[in-house]
Amino acid sequence: MSISFTALANESIRHLAPYQPGKPISEVQRELGIKDVIKLASNENPLGASPKALAAIKNQINELALYPDASGHDLKQAIAKLWQIQPDQITLGAGSEALFVLIGQAFVKPGQDVIISQYGFATFTIATRIFQGNVVTVPAKEWGHDLEATLKAVTPNTRLIFLANPNNPTAAWHDHDTLVKFFERLPSDIIVVLDEAYAEFMTDEKNYPDSKKLLSQYPNIIITRTFSKLHGLAGLRIGYAISHPEAADMLNRVKLPFNVASTAMVAAIAALDDHDHIEATLNLNREGMQYYKEELTKMHIAFLPPAGNFMTIDVARDCGAVYQSLLREGVIVRPLTGYGLPTFLRVSIGTMTENQRFIQSLRKVL
Template identity: 40%
Template sequence: MIKFRNEIAEIVPYKPGRPIADVQREYNLSEVVKLASNENPLGYSPNCKAAIEAALDSLEIYPDGNCTELKSVISEKFKIPVSSIAVSSGSDEMIDILSKVFIESGDEIIMSDVTFVRYIDTTRVMGGVPVVIPLKDWKYDLESMLEAITEKTKLIWLCNPNNPTGTIFTDSELSDFLKRVPKDIVVVYDEAYSEYVESDEYPKDSLKYLSEYENMIVMKTFSKAYGLAALRVGYSFASESIIENINKVRGPFNVNSIAQAAAIASIKDEEFLKRVYDMNAEGKKYIYDEFEKLGVEYVPSEANHIFFTLKRDSNEIFVALQKLGVIIRPILKDWLRVSIGTPEQNSAFIDALKKVLSK
C-alpha cells in the first residue's frame, strides 16, 4: 500500500468560493452574484489588456524566471532594492515557499485563530506545530501571541487587515510587537488587503521596518486591489538572505509571462487603485447602513469584505442565499463573510438577505 506523509493526514483541501457556473447549474439561475472570494468587482486596470495580448505572442518561450522587469517596477514604486524582492504565483505560493524555507518538524508556529487558513495548512504540511491564539474582540491578540513564544517558536504569521474579520492592528502595535519578538523568530506580515484600509492608525508603510528587522517578511498581492486574481501574482519584501533562500525553494518559472506582463502594466495605474478604494469605501458604507436597518451584527472592516452574523446556522444562510443567486462564504458556525461588490451586486446581496431574514 502506498503511504502518504503523516503530516498531511489531517489537512482538509482548501475550499474556494463556489464558482458562478456551478451555482447557476445547480439552481437553474441565469444571474448569479459572487461575493465569496474577496475579488475585485471593478476588474483590473485597462492598461493590462494590451500587455497581455503582447505576451500571447511568445507563449512558446519560458517566462523570465527572475521576473526582472516586474521586480524593477516594484522596486521603483516601493523604493526597495530589487535584491529584497521576491515574486510568487499568488501570495498563496509565497506562504507555501516560506513554510518550506523555515519550518522544520516540531517547530512551533504562532498564528491567530480565525485568520487566513493557508497559514495553518502549510505549517502542518511541514510538520510544524501550530500554536493558535484566539482573536480578542475579533482582532489579533498580539500580546497573547508574544506570551506564546517559547524556545521552540520559529515563525509567526500576521495578517493585517485580517481575513476574514477585516480588523486591523495599528502601526504602534506592530512596532511594539516587532521590538519584542526575538530576532531569530521570523515574522511574516501579510498585507493582502492594505490598499483598502481607511484608518489612519494602520501601518501604511510597513516596509519601513525591514531595515531594522531582518526577521520580517512583508507579503503583498496583485489579486485583490489590482484585480489580477486569475493570473496569480504575489510579491514580497525581505532581507537579501531571506530572498536568497526563497529563490532556492521556489519553482524556477513560478510566475508565468502573461501574469508578469499584466502586473507590470497595472502597477503604475494609481487612478485605477483610487477607483477601487472609493468604490469599496462606498459599498462598505451602504452594507453597514443596510445591516444596521436590518439589525444585523457585523464587525467594522478595513478590507474589502465584511464579517457578520445572523445568529443562525451559517451554512443554512449560505445555501438560502445561493438559491437566490448570491454566493458568499460561511466561516464559523454562525458567522459569514461577504465581499464588497459593485453597487448593483451589493444591493442584490441585501435584497436576498432580506428575503432570507423574512423566512
C-alpha cells in the same frame, strides 16, 4: 485498490482539512440551474482586471511559447521603484498563498512551532502542516491576533508567526505603534510573515503600519502583497514578498525556476501603473462599505468593524442555512463555519448593483 495513498501520505497531510474556496459561479449555475449568479465570496475586484493589465496580456500572447523570465527582472524593478527598495529584497510567487508555502519550505523544519491566530487566514495552517510544522493557535482578542498572548506562546521551538493585517475573515488589524511594541519584545530570530493582502484598501487609516519602515527596523519580517485584490488579477496568480535580501535569497533558492507566468508578470507591471483603475476600485469599495454598513444597521444585523474589501456579518443563526438560501437567490457569499464562526457570513464588496442584490436577497432569506 491494493494501495492506500492516504496511508502513504505524510502524517501531517493526512489530517489536513482541504481549503474551502468560494463556490465558482459556473458551479452554482450548473447545480441550481440559475443563470444570473453573482459571486461575493472571494474578495475579488468587482471592476475586473486593470484595463492596462489586459492590454499588456494581449501584447504578451505571441510570446507564450517561451518560458517566462525566471528572475522576474522587470516586475521586480517595477515593485522596487514603487516601494523604493532594492530588487534583491523581492520574491515573486503565484499569489501570496504560494509565497506562504515558499516561506514554510525555506524556514520551517518538522516539529517547529508556527504561531497562527484563532481566526487567522486558513492557508497559514496548510503552509505550516505540509512541512510538518506544528501549528500553535493563539486565541483571538477582539477578533484579531492577540500579540500579548503570542509573545507568551513563544518558546525556543518557535520558528515563525503568520500575521494577516488586516486579517481575513475578521478584518481586525493592528496599527504601526502596536506592531513596533510587539517587535521590540519578540526575539529577533523569529520570522514574522506580515500578510498585507488588503493593505491597499487601508489608505484612509492614518495609523496603518508602514511595513517598509518596520522591516528596516526589524529584519525578521517578511511582508507579502498580492495582485489578486486591488488590481483584479486573482485569476492570474501573482504576488510578492519583501524582506531582508538574505531572506529573499533563501526564498529564491527554493522557488521553482518558472513559478510565475509571463502573462502574470506583464499584467502586474501594467496594473501597478493603472492609477485610474486603482482609484476607481478604492472609491467603489468606500461607497460599497458605507452602503453595507447603513443597510445592515437598518436591518439590525451585527457586523465586525470592516477593513479591506469585505464585511463579516453575524446573521445570528446557522450561517450554512442562510448561505444555501442565498445561493438559491443566485448570490454566493462565504459561510464561516470552518473558522469556528457558525453564525457568520463574509461578503465581498461588489459593484453597487451587486451590493444591492445581496442586501435584498439577505432581507428576503432572513
